[in-house]
Amino acid sequence: MAAIELDGVTKRFGDVTAVTDLDLTVPEGEVFGFLGPNGAGKSTTINMLLDFVRPTAGEVRVLGLDAGRESVAVRRRTGVLPEGYDVYHRLTGRKHVEFATRSKEVEADPDAVLERVGIADAADRKAGGYSKGMRQRLILGMALVGDPDLLILDEPSSGLDPGGAREMRDIVREEADRGTTVFFSSHVLGQVEAVCDRVGIMREGELVAEDSIDGLRDAVEGGERLVITVDAASEDDLDAVRTLDGVSEAATDGGTVTVTCDADAKTAVIGALEGEGVTVNDFQTEETSLEDLFLAYTEGEGVSA
Amino acid sequence: MTWTAVARKDFEDAIRSRWVAVLSVLFVLLVSAAAYLVRPAPGQTISSNQVLNSLFVRDALVTTLVPLIALIVAYNAVVGERESGSLKLLLSLPHSRADVVFGKVLGRAGAIAAPIGVGFLLPAAILLVVPAVNFDAASYIGYTLLTAVLGVVFVSIAVGFSTAASSSRRAVAGAVGIYFLFVPLWGAVRFPLQFYLGAGGPSWLPLTGQEVLRMLRLVNPTGSFKIVSNAFMQGALYTDGDVNMQVSATLMLLVWILVPPLLGLLWFQEADL
Numbered sequence: 121m122a123a124i125e126l127d128g129v130t131k132r133f134g135d136v137t138a139v140t141d142l143d144l145t146v147p148e149g150e151v152f153g154f155l156g157p158n159g160a161g162k163s164t165t166i167n168m169l170l171d172f173v174r175p176t177a178g179e180v181r182v183l184g185l186d187a188g189r190e191s192v193a194v195r196r197r198t199g200v201l202p203e204g205y206d207v208y209h210r211l212t213g214r215k216h217v218e219f220a221t222r223s224k225e226v227e228a229d230p231d232a233v234l235e236r237v238g239i240a241d242a243a244d245r246k247a248g249g250y251s252k253g254m255r256q257r258l259i260l261g262m263a264l265v266g267d268p269d270l271l272i273l274d275e276p277s278s279g280l281d282p283g284g285a286r287e288m289r290d291i292v293r294e295e296a297d298r299g300t301t302v303f304f305s306s307h308v309l310g311q312v313e314a315v316c317d318r319v320g321i322m323r324e325g326e327l328v329a330e331d332s333i334d335g336l337r338d339a340v341e342g343g344e345r346l347v348i349t350v351d352a353a354s355e356d357d358l359d360a361v362r363t364l365d366g367v368s369e370a371a372t373d374g375g376t377v378t379v380t381c382d383a384d385a386k387t388a389v390i391g392a393l394e395g396e397g398v399t400v401n402d403f404q405t406e407e408t409s410l411e412d413l414f415l416a417y418t419e420g421e422g423v424s425a
Numbered sequence: 426m427t428w429t430a431v432a433r434k435d436f437e438d439a440i441r442s443r444w445v446a447v448l449s450v451l452f453v454l455l456v457s458a459a460a461y462l463v464r465p466a467p468g469q470t471i472s473s474n475q476v477l478n479s480l481f482v483r484d485a486l487v488t489t490l491v492p493l494i495a496l497i498v499a500y501n502a503v504v505g506e507r508e509s510g511s512l513k514l515l516l517s518l519p520h521s522r523a524d525v526v527f528g529k530v531l532g533r534a535g536a537i538a539a540p541i542g543v544g545f546l547l548p549a550a551i552l553l554v555v556p557a558v559n560f561d562a563a564s565y566i567g568y569t570l571l572t573a574v575l576g577v578v579f580v581s582i583a584v585g586f587s588t589a590a591s592s593s594r595r596a597v598a599g600a601v602g603i604y605f606l607f608v609p610l611w612g613a614v615r616f617p618l619q620f621y622l623g624a625g626g627p628s629w630l631p632l633t634g635q636e637v638l639r640m641l642r643l644v645n646p647t648g649s650f651k652i653v654s655n656a657f658m659q660g661a662l663y664t665d666g667d668v669n670m671q672v673s674a675t676l677m678l679l680v681w682i683l684v685p686p687l688l689g690l691l692w693f694q695e696a697d698l
Contacts, residue, residue: 133697170517173697192519200517206510208434210441215434222430223518259514 121184123148123270123301124169129178131164138164140325142178146303146318148269151296153312154305156322157418162305163203165322166274169303170200183270196224199263203274203305207255209248213239216247220262228265237261238287252279260291271295273304289315309414321417329417336413345412346386348377348403350393357396364388380412427520431528432535439498439536448494452544455486460548465557472559473552474658477568483654487572488647489608491541495579496600499533503587503693504596512698526690530577530584530682537576545569567657575650578681579603582646585685589692611645639670646681649674 124146131139139161146152156162167173168180171191180187182194207216217230234240237257242250247258256279263271271292277285292302292315306312312319313333321329321336329336350372358370358377366385371378377398379389383405390400439445459482465471476482503526506512515525549565552558586599618641622634630637642648652674656662663671 167698172513172516174695192521195517196519202510202513202517204510205513205517207514208438208511210438211434215437219430219434220518222433223427223520225427262514263517 121148122146122181123150123183124152124303125179125181126165126168127179127181129165129168129175129180131161131168131173132176138325139168139175142325142327144320144327144330146301148301149296149299150317151292151302151315152304153316153319154303154322155307155309155312155319155414156305157307160322160418161325162322163274164325166203166272166303166305169272170195170198170202172202197268198270198272199265199268200271201256201259201263201273201276205259207247207250207258210246212244212246213250213254213258213261214243216258217261217265220265224266226266233261233265234258236264237291238284253281253284256280257284260288264291264295267298267300269300271300271302271304273302275306276304277306277308285310321414323418336417344381344383344386345406346377346379346381346389346403347406348379348390348393349401350375350377351399351401353377353393353396353398357393357398360392360396361389364392426524427518428524428528428531431515431520431524432531435502435529435532436535439533440539442536444498445536445540448498449540449543452486452540453547455490456482456544456548457551459486460552470557470559473549473561474564476552476558477565478658483651487575487654488650491537491572491576492579492608492647493604494540495537495576496583496604498537499529499580499583500587500596500600501593502529502533502584503689504590504593505587507698508593516698522693523690526584526588526686526693529587530581530686533580533584534573534577537580538573541573541576542569545572564658568654571650571654571657574678575646578646578650578678581682582685585687585689588686588689607645607647611641611648615641643670643673643677646678649677649681653678 122145124144126142126144129139129142130137142161142165144165154162154165164173168175169182169187171188171194174188183197185194187194211219213234214230217228217233221228221230231240231243234243237260239250239254239257239261242254247255250258256276260273260276263273273292276288276292280288292304296302296315302315316333318330318332319336320327352374353372355372358372361367361370361377361379364381364385365388366382367379367389369378369380377393381389386405390403393400456476459479460476462481463471463476463479503512506515512525516522520528545565546569549560552565553560582603583596583600586603587596590596590599615638619638622637632640642652652670653662656666656671659666
């Protein structure tokens with residue numbers, strides 16, 4: 121069964137369309153990374169899963185339930201780390217966890233929960249005095265109360281130092297091993313590569329890609345990047361390169377030419393440059409990084425996924 | 426139904442607010458001052474009811490100050506969480522929006538009842554040991570509870586506004602408007618009306634002037650409160666005097682507790698956070 125199912129979902133705020141005709145299915149037990157730059161519609165989508173906002177059109181189902189009409193039942197089985205939240209400044213960390221426990225009508229030991237997210241020593245301090253990272257851990261702790269079937273984490277690593285981000289990933293992995301479906305959004309790619317089974321990339325309210333990391337890498341035109349050191353190259357020289365088969369992008373700052381191309385087009389690229397009278401001093405190839413991939417999807421044009 | 430969890434959280438949060446401590450002290454001082462003002466002359470005794478019935482307690486403290494304080498305690502209940510973002514935390518837990526609204530009413534009701542309770546009961550300890558005062562415990566506790574009910578009425582009105590308001594500034598405006606309408610303005614309008622309607626009123630009205638005045642008294646929650654509390658202090662509640670009026674006033678208070686949050690909820694149900 122699908123843990124999350126969006127079918128033709130559109131959300132408009134006044135005349136601004138935040139999400140356009142979104143279809144997305146996340147099967148049970150999967151760790152799904154929801155990527156995209158800020159403002160791409162990630163949080164709006166998550167807010168629709170939680171019934172914080174209602175879709176203008178389309179159907180949203182979470183854990184097989186209607187996200188609007190059966191929202192309380194959805195949230196009973198879902199742990200959430202929302203974006204743009206605040207804690208209760210006058211209440212301690214322990215009180216927060218107790219509130220989550222009572223709200224979910226389950227039994228849980230607040231100390232054990234806070235221990236797991238690494239802030240047990242701050243249990244009796246008021247959350248108003250917590251750092252951003254500690255608040256993030258506290259909310260994650262509240263989300264984990266009651267062993268949810270689904271975890272929805274909106275930008276979980278924001279505010280965390282690298283160590284904290286790693287612990288966050290470890291917790292995501294532990295939960296996934298327990299069989300929990302994890303749906304988390306991020307604009308930082310590093311975390312995604314490490315923990316996700318599959319990713320979806322949002323751009324301007326639309327899902328522009330949905331695949332495994334490897335699958336996405338293959339889908340981006342030109343798996344490699346060629347960096348060529350030359351004596352001098354002009355835009356005219358590059359036009360000859362751009363017309364070659366298998367070349368998706370070429371750019372130069374005068375002394376270096378950067379070409380994104382298929383692996384078997386490399387020789388032709390160098391040949392074309394030399395044909396234009398450019399002296400090639402050196403060249404090296406780099407595999408397209410996930411960062412390039414991400415930028416290609418969210419900003420670039422040479423994508424045919 | 427998890428609204429009790431919301432109420433408990435909200436009470437624990439609100440009770441730690443500086444407001445509640447300040448208000449408790451204020452109430453203690455004011456009730457003590459009232460007790461001092463109506464103190465018995467040497468050689469005489471008074472009843473504790475006389476303290477409560479004094480203009481200072483009944484009109485100045487209870488029906489003027491309690492509504493104001495209740496509005497202050499509750500105007501930010503929902504919209505404040507909405508603006509800070511803690512509402513997202515609250516609603517990411519399995520609460521319905523109705524749980525949130527009625528949990529808030531209950532939580533803030535507790536937060537207003539606490540300073541009222543402390544404010545009346547601490548001075549009671551003094552009244553108890555002064556030999557010249559006959560302490561009527563039942564009336565005293567009953568009056569304290571009725572005062573708390575009046576506080577809850579205004580908490581409900583403020584929570585209703587707070588639920589429907591899109592910003593805390595609007596919630597403040599609503600609370601201030603309600604206060605001026607029901608406290609100073611109502612009296613200012615009723616007074617001249619009394620002369621006009623008391624004489625019979627316009628003939629096109631299907632009601633007599635007296636009936637209109639009675640309705641005006643009832644509609645204002647502080648008016649309803651006075652009807653109920655006066656009857657209670659005379660030991661006549663629901664038994665003697667204008668019983669119909671007392672029952673209507675009681676129902677009116679109940680309506681004021683339930684309807685504003687319900688209206689707020691109607692709007693809140695449809696809102697995007």
